[in-house]
Amino acid sequence: MTSDNPGMPRKNMHAFWLFFPAAALLAALAVPLSVYSALSGTGWPPGLLGSGHGHELVFGFALALIAGYTLGPQPRRILAPLFLLWLLARISWFLAPQSLAAQLLSPAFALLLARHAVPRFQAAKKWRNRIAGPLILVICLLAVVFWLANSALAVSIRPMPGTRPVMTAAIVGLLLLMTFIGGRIIAPAVAGTLEKRGISLEARVQPRIEGMLLIILPLALVLAFMPFATAVAGLLLVISAFLVVVRAIRWKLWHCGNRPDLLVLTFGYLWLAAGAGATGFSLLQRTDPIPAIHLITIGALGTLSTSVMLRLAWQRARRTTPPSWQVIGIAIGMAIAALARFDAGVTPFAKPHMLWLSAVSWSGTYTLVALQLVVLFRHSQNRRK
Template sequence: MILNKSVNRQPRKVHAFWLFFPAASLLAAMAVPLSVWAVWSGTGWPAGLLGSGHGHELIFGFALALIAGYTLGPQPASLLYPLFGLWLAARLSWLLLPDSFSAQLLSPVFALALAWYVVPRFHAAKKWRNRIVGPLILLICLLAVIFGLSGALSVPDEPWLPDPFRLMHSAITGLLLLMTFMGGRIIAPAVAGTLEKKGIPLDARVQPRIEGMLIVVLGCSVFLTAFPVMNPVTGFLLILASGLITLRILRWKPWLCRERPDLLVLTAGYGWLAIGALATGLALVMGTALIPSLHLITVGALGILSTSVMLRLAWQRSHRRPPAAGEVFPIAAILSAAAVSRFLAGESPFSEPGLLWLSATLWALAYLWVTFRLFVLARHLQKPGK
């Protein structure tokens, strides 16, 4: 009787992704078209999405919410809801009053709070490759703090000192590394398990040597991207990373998993990592604009991988099975078209408003649909007997 009372007193835990995933998806759906509207309309509203602001929200708002939802796991409401409230307050402050003290404070505070709870989870791993996730998440969180200080510390025309835009590029490269590692850890065992059921052995699973090389190559790129003087070296490293990612995909043989559309779409998103890394590397080597190629990473790779992971996790939790083809194929196609449209819009996208608006609209439609589906799946889980 005493044992039952102590068990009942334990706080009820909530899966973090049911809270952070829909919020992140809704933010993504709103931020991109609003950032285009802020410039195109001439109103400058919302101010927080002008210039590097929309990149700030998609990395330090959207991406960090994805990390929170995926890595926090079940948490007591007393921890999860205040953390989510901090994230929401940071987003509203940045969108409406980006130059205010609250905006400059809340976003870094959320990033540091998230790192405080998430990073220690990865310390128990024995192999250095398995422990890289914690420091990498910490780095992305710290970049949210450094970004706020960079405007005051940067010196114009000084190639050895990073400005806010270059720090944003470093954060994107950090996300490239994080998606490369985490995506591989999701795809490899899933593909291997699917092929084993069909009697097809897969020797190349995690591929530790290639994974280790990718961690080193992209880890160096994260640091070097912040310094324009190192562009040729960074470009070569990203081209090398693109080749390694492509080789890794080929050794997985995902085309043999036609009955698993969720794995095919995840692999397609992983392929966008190779495309984005190659295009960005070539731009750095040739001295051309980085913005179009970076959007291949943020729109193509991040878009497809994030929507796939969100839907896959929600479907597994609510229905105990992966999403069907009709759930994931259209979203992957829409986001691929959005990535190509934004790339074709070039360095000065407002000179190609049709392509820019097409990209923003497709991106928003994809994430609005994901937001809707997440709410439907959450309600299904709340039905009696679930």
């Protein structure tokens, strides 16, 4: 950790100061470029066509978020090569996704991230507290599975799933990770806020509901690889959506009107329920779940990630919570992006205006978040001098 004592050498740096702005910039660039590559007819950048933009969302953007949130303070000898590997993986995938560099660098980053992040969760005694480590490992290993499914090796390896079930499983993994970490952030923050107002909150982490979610969602992740079990996976997702809503209601957020940051975090948490429920119903009806999945990847991931990025940065730089206009702004921006993409449906290129509305709202929100992170980082550095 960077020392608060100006006389102490600065050996370590918080990983989020490096990976959060980079993740925000990647998000801001990748989505409009993916829409442009498809609608313009140019096919550029080639790495964002088809499943490529999903690859960058999960194994580029989301893994950078995981790195920033889980690694904590690290020496530069660890952060520098890890970040450089992430950056080279993104550049090579954008420009030449079928090249050997692109195929190897992205899984290499995922494995190196797992090497540093997963052991940090093994000291916990309860299995529920240790689940984050194995889950991060699974998401990182899915980057390797995607590489195998997308390479020539897929022909010789049987059975080998296609890239689409791999992406679906990875998104269910992110759904579970956001459900777990989101609950661990929101519950104590709400309890502390209510205690200051003399209100007792008995339902905090809610271990029974959390335990059920930690059983149901991994089963859904495994079943995502099995075409004959999609209906069962859909049912599990619908049940998980109900549990998430129940958990959120029991936090008594209506008493937290003075904390818009917590309300927006919970709004992002409820996007998990909307996305899981809509995706589950789609799988039950055997229709294309892609529009519903975007409620998870845009509504939930977008709202929760921007909220957490700003929350950590403001706490570290100014010892306070983000201002109301910022958290409300990101909630509105992500809601527009999610609903516009959902409205575009299973044939999104039939509604290019909705695609562009979604892309511009998403990109604009992340651009502003990235700029705010840079400003807060500079303030934190100046304060320590």
